[in-house]
Amino acid sequence: MESILYIFLPCKKVYPIGVTYLADFIHRRKPDVRQRILDLSLFPEAQRSSAVRDAATEFKPDLVCFSWRDIQIFSPHEGDSSLEHAFNFYFASNPLKRIVASFAGLQQLYRYYSHIRAALSYPWLIAKEFPKAQIIIGGGAFTAFADQLIQKLPEGAIGILGEGEDAILKVIEGQSLENERYILREGKTIRKGQQGAPALLDALTVDLPYLTSIFPQYQEYLGESIGVQSKRGCPYDCAFCLYPYIEGKRVRYRPPSMVVKDISQHYHQWGARRFWFTDAQFITGKEAYPQCTEILERILAEKLEIEWSGYIRTSLITPELAKLMVRSGVGDLEVAITSGSQVVLNNLHMGFKLERLYDGCRYLAEAGFKGKVILNYSLNSPKETEESLLQSVESYKVVASILGEERVFPLMFFLGIQPNTDLEQRLLEEGYLSAGYNPLMLTPTSIRKLLYNPAPLNSFIAKACLRAWERKEGSRDPRKWTGSLSQAPKETGSYADKNLIRGIEGNSGRDALLSLEEILRSRQSIRSAKDSGERSVITPAS
Ligand code: B12
Ligand code: SF4
Numbered sequence: 001m002e003s004i005l006y007i008f009l010p011c012k013k014v015y016p017i018g019v020t021y022l023a024d025f026i027h028r029r030k031p032d033v034r035q036r037i038l039d040l041s042l043f044p045e046a047q048r049s050s051a052v053r054d055a056a057t058e059f060k061p062d063l064v065c066f067s068w069r070d071i072q073i074f075s076p077h078e079g080d081s082s083l084e085h086a087f088n089f090y091f092a093s094n095p096l097k098r099i100v101a102s103f104a105g106l107q108q109l110y111r112y113y114s115h116i117r118a119a120l121s122y123p124w125l126i127a128k129e130f131p132k133a134q135i136i137i138g139g140g141a142f143t144a145f146a147d148q149l150i151q152k153l154p155e156g157a158i159g160i161l162g163e164g165e166d167a168i169l170k171v172i173e174g175q176s177l178e179n180e181r182y183i184l185r186e187g188k189t190i191r192k193g194q195q196g197a198p199a200l201l202d203a204l205t206v207d208l209p210y211l212t213s214i215f216p217q218y219q220e221y222l223g224e225s226i227g228v229q230s231k232r233g234c235p236y237d238c239a240f241c242l243y244p245y246i247e248g249k250r251v252r253y254r255p256p257s258m259v260v261k262d263i264s265q266h267y268h269q270w271g272a273r274r275f276w277f278t279d280a281q282f283i284t285g286k287e288a289y290p291q292c293t294e295i296l297e298r299i300l301a302e303k304l305e306i307e308w309s310g311y312i313r314t315s316l317i318t319p320e321l322a323k324l325m326v327r328s329g330v331g332d333l334e335v336a337i338t339s340g341s342q343v344v345l346n347n348l349h350m351g352f353k354l355e356r357l358y359d360g361c362r363y364l365a366e367a368g369f370k371g372k373v374i375l376n377y378s379l380n381s382p383k384e385t386e387e388s389l390l391q392s393v394e395s396y397k398v399v400a401s402i403l404g405e406e407r408v409f410p411l412m413f414f415l416g417i418q419p420n421t422d423l424e425q426r427l428l429e430e431g432y433l434s435a436g437y438n439p440l441m442l443t444p445t446s447i448r449k450l451l452y453n454p455a456p457l458n459s460f461i462a463k464a465c466l467r468a469w470e471r472k473e474g475s476r477d478p479r480k481w482t483g484s485l486s487q488a489p490k491e492t493g494s495y496a497d498k499n500l501i502r503g504i505e506g507n508s509g510r511d512a513l514l515s516l517e518e519i520l521r522s523r524q525s526i527r528s529a530k531d532s533g534e535r536s537v538i539t540p541a542s
Contacts, residue, residue, distance in 0.1 A: 001134070001172045003034040005061035007052060009119045009139070010040040011070040013220075017227035017278055018139060018164075019067045023214060024206045025165040030172060036061075037215040045118070052122050056130050064126050065168060067139040068119060068149075071440070072416070082108050083414070084469050086447055091462035109442055116440065120152050127154035136171060138164040143246050144418060146183050148440045150190060159183040162246050163232065166199050198248050201232060205258040208265040218270070226266050227278040230259045230295060231288070234280040237349040239422040240378070240415045243280035251284045256294035260302060267304050274331070277310030285316065296324040307331035314360035315352035322363035332371040335361075336413075338378045340395025341388035348381055349422070354395065361402045375399055376413040377509070379461050379516075380453045382426070386520050389457065393517045396510070410509035412465055415452040423452075460519050468511030 006023060008016040016039050023035045036059050043051045056064065085108065088101035123135050135153075138160040142149055150159050160167045161181035170177055179196035212218055233251040234244045266272035283292055299306065306329045314335050317325070335357070339345055342354055361373075377392055400408040417424050419439045427433045433449065442450075453461060 001033070001062040003059065003061045004036075004063045004065055004168070004172075005055060005059050005133075006035070006037045006065045006067060007055075007122060008037065008039045008041065009066055009068045009122065010043075010045075010048060010115075011141075013041050013224075014069070015221050015224060015227050016067065016069075017229065018069070019065070020206060020211055020215065021229070022065065022067075022164050022168060024211060026168060026172070027207065027210055028203070029169060033172065034059075035214045037217070039215075039217050039220070040122070042217050042220050048118070049121065049125060052125055053129065056126060056133070061130075061133050063168075063171065064123075064130070064133045064135050065164075066123055066135065066137040066142075068137060068142040069139050071116060071119075071141040071145060083412075083451065084466075086451060087462045087466055089444070090448055091459055092466060105444070105447075112442060120149075123153055123157055127157070134158070134171065136160060136164075136168065138162075138167075140246060144242055144420075145440055147190075147419075148438060150183050150185050153185070155185055155187070157185075162195065162248070163199060195248075198232070198250065198252065201252050201254045205254075206262050206265065208269050212269070222270055222272070224272075225274040225276050226270075226272045227276050228259060228262050228266075229278045230254055230256075230282065230291065231279050231284065233284070235284060236281070236351045237422065238351070239348045239426070240418065242418045242421055245420045247280050251288065253288070253291045256291055256298055259295050260298040260304075263299065263306065264302055264304060267306065273306050275306055275308045277308065279310060282310040282312045283316040283321070284313075288316075289318070289321070292321065293324060296321075296328040299328040300324070305329065309333060311336075313352060314364075315356035317360035317363050319363045319366065322360070322367040322369070326364070326367040326369050330369065330371060332373070334374040334376060335399075336376045336378075337395060337399070338376065339381055339384070339388065340377075340392035341384075344381050344383050344388050347383040358398055358402060361399055365403050369403070370407075372407050372409060373399070373403060375408055375410045375509075377410055377513070378413055378415045378452075380457050381415055382423075384457055386457070386523065389461070389516060390520055393513045396513050409507055410513050412509050412512055417450045417452055460523075461516065464516035464519055465508075465512045467515045468508045471508075471511060 004023070004026065006019040008019055016037070019037050023037060026033055027035065036055065038051065038055045040048050040051060081104070085101045085104040088097045089105050092098050092101065123137065126133055126135055135157040136159075137149075137153065137157055142159060143161045146159050146161050150157075153159070158167075158171065158177070159182060161183065167177060167180040167182065170180065178193050180193050181195045182191075182193040184191045231251055231253045233248045234241075235249050235251055236244070263272075263275055266275070283289075299308075308329055309331045312333060312335070314333075337354075337357060338348065338350060340354065345352070345354065375396060377396075379389060379392065396408070396410045415423065417427060417433070417439075424433065428435060432454070437446070439450070
C-alpha cells in the first residue's frame with residue numbers, strides 16, 4: 001500500500017494528536033508511503049461529505065484511516081447543559097420546567113443520533129465511492145463502543161481498539177492482525193484479535209516539519225492547546241474508568257528527551273505555548289517520578305515558557321515535584337477527588353488516601369501554585385450515605401482552605417457508566433443494568449440509569465444541584481478561567497475541555513455542595529427533633 005488518508009471524524013475542536021502520532025510512526029518506517037490528514041471538525045457540517053469526497057478523489061488513498069474520538073454528548077457533569085435538562089426532566093417539582101426540559105432533551109437526543117449517523121456516513125461514502133480503498137477505524141470513541149459500532153460500519157472495515165501504530169503498519173505490510181486488538185464483521189459473524197506485547201514507546205517522537213507538510217489544516221491549531229503523550233497505560237483500577245481498558249494497565253514511558261523535543265518543536269516552529277499531557281495519568285505512581293521529574297527539568301533547562309496541564313494524581317505530588325511543576329509552568333488543574341469519604345473511594349478502588357490528596361494540594365500551595373483547580377465530585381457513588389455526602393462538602397472546604405477559595409471550583413461530575421468497566425460489570429451483576437443493553441441507545445430510561453444517581457439519595461442531590469444552577473442562571477462568575485487549559489486566552493469560556501467551562505464560570509458546584517449541606521443538615525435536625533420528641537413522650541411513662 002502506498003498512500004494513507006487519515007480522517008479525524010468531527011467532534012468539538014481538539015488537536016488530533018492520535019492521527020499525528022500514527023502518521024509520524026508510519027513515516028519513520030515507511031518513508032515512501034504518501035500520507036495526508038483531514039480534520040473534519042474544522043468544516044461546517046454541510047461541507048463534510050464533500051471534504052471527504054474531494055480529499056479521496058485528489059489523494060487516491062489505498063488506505064483510509066478513520067479516527068473517532070468522541071461520541072458522548074450526555075455528559076454526566078454540570079459543565080454540560082444536558083445534565084441540567086436531564087435533572088429538570090426527572091426531578092423538577094415545577095411541571096413547566098419538566099416540559100421545557102423534555103423538549104431540550106429531545107433536541108439533544110436528536111443531535112446525538114445525527115452526530116453518530118453523520119460520523120458513520122463517511123466510512124460508508126468511502127466504501128461506496130472508493131471501493132478499492134481499505135478502511136480502518138480506531139480512536140477513543142471507537143474503542144469504547146467497538147462492539148456496537150462495528151455492526152454499523154461497512155463490511156470489511158477493520159476496527160482497531162486502543163493504540164493503532166503496529167496495526168496500521170501490519171495492514172500496510174499485508175501482515176496478519178492476529179496479535180492486534182482488531183474487530184471485524186463478516187456478515188453476522190464478528191471476529192476479534194488480542195494484542196500481544198504492546199508497543200514500546202522508546203522511539204516515538206514527532207517530526208514536525210513532516211507533519212506540517214501532510215496536515216495543511218495545522219494552522220487552525222496555532223495558538224491552541226497541543227496534546228503531548230508522555231506515557232501510555234494506567235495501573236489503577238478505578239471502577240468507573242475506561243482508560244486502562246483503552247491503554248492497558250502496564251505503563252510504558254517515552255524517554256523524557258523525546259517528550260520535551262515534541263514540546264520544543266511545537267514551541268519554536270508553531271509558536272505553541274499551551275500543552276496538555278494526554279496521558280491517562282501523568283503521575284502513574286512512584287515509578288513515574290524519575291520520568292516526570294526529568295520532563296519538567298528539561299522544560300526548565302530549555303527555557304520553554306509554557307503553560308501545561310494534564311490529569312494528575314494530586315496524592316502523588318511530592319514537595320519537590322510541586323516546586324518543579326510550578327516552575328515549569330503548570331496551569332489550571334482538574335482533580336478527581338470523587339468523594340470526601342474514604343469508604344466510598346475505597347469501594348471504587350481509587351487507590352489513594354484523601355490525606356495524601358490534601359498533602360499534594362498543600363505542597364502545590366507552598367510551591368506558589370497560582371492556577372485554579374476543578375475538583376470533580378461524583379456524588380451518589382455506590383456506598384454513598386448522607387454522612388459521606390457531608391464528608392464531601394467538608395473535603396471541598398479543606399481543599400479550599402489549603403489553596404484558597406478563589407482557586408477551587410468543585411464540579412458535579414456524576415459517574416457515567418461506560419462499557420468494559422468494573423462499575424458496568426458490578427451493575428450488570430446487581431441487575432441495575434440488563435445484560436445485552438446497548439450503551440449507545442439513549443432513551444429517557446437509559447439516560448437516567450447511565451447518569452448514575454440512584455435512589456434514595458438521588459432526589460435531594462438533584463434538588464441541591466437544580467437550586468444552585470437556577471440561582472446562577474444568567475449570572476457569570478467574574479473570575480476568568482485563563483490558565484494553561486484555555487484554548488484562546490482572550491475569550492472567556494476557553495478551558496481546553498470547553499465542556500467544563502460552564503461549571504467553572506458559574507462556580508455552581510460550590511453552591512450545589514453548600515445547598516446539599518443545607519438540605520442534609522435540615523434533614524438531620526428534623527430527624528433529631530423527631531427523635532427527642534419521641535423520647536420525651538416515652539420518658540414520663542418509662
Ligand atoms: C487527554 C484526553 C482529553 C483532554 C484532551 C486535551 C488535548 N488537548 O488533547 C481533555 C480533558 C480536553 C478531554 C476532553 C474530552 N474528552 Co477526552 N480523553 C482524553 C484521553 C485521556 C486521552 C486522549 C489522547 O489524546 N490520547 C493520546 C493519543 C495519542 O491517543 P488517541 O488520540 O486515542 O490515538 C491513539 C488510539 O486511539 C489509536 N487511534 C486513534 N485514531 C485511530 C485511527 C485508526 C485507523 C487506528 C487504527 C487507530 C487509531 O491510535 C492512536 C495512537 O496510538 C482519553 C482516554 C484515553 N486514555 O484514551 C479521553 C477520551 C478520548 N475523552 C473522551 C471524551 C468523551 C471527552 C469529552 C467529550 C468529555 C466530555 N463530555 O466533556 C471532552 C471533549 C473533547 C473535545 N473534543 O473537546 C472519551 C471518548 C469516548 C467516548 N465516550 O466518546 C475518552 C476515551 C475518555 C472516556 N470517557 O473513556 N479529553
Ligand atoms: S481514573 Fe485515573 S487513575 Fe483511575 S484508572 Fe482511570 S486513569 Fe487511572
